[in-house]
Amino acid sequence: MIEISKDELDKIKGGGLSIWGAISLVAGIIFIVGVIDGFVRPLKCN
Numbered sequence: 001m002i003e004i005s006k007d008e009l010d011k012i013k014g015g016g017l018s019i020w021g022a023i024s025l026v027a028g029i030i031f032i033v034g035v036i037d038g039f040v041r042p043l044k045c046n
Helices: 006-011 019-039
Strands: none
Touching: none
16 A cells, blocks of 8 residues: 655545535525425415
């Protein structure tokens, strides 16, 4: 196995998800579920 130096470790960028990315991902999923629910189970306006 090859050892990685401290400089090489600092250059590695992971695939982490930022907090804003996570919020927008969840908001997008909720929106899509709402649109599908509106087509499958349409409710009358009161």
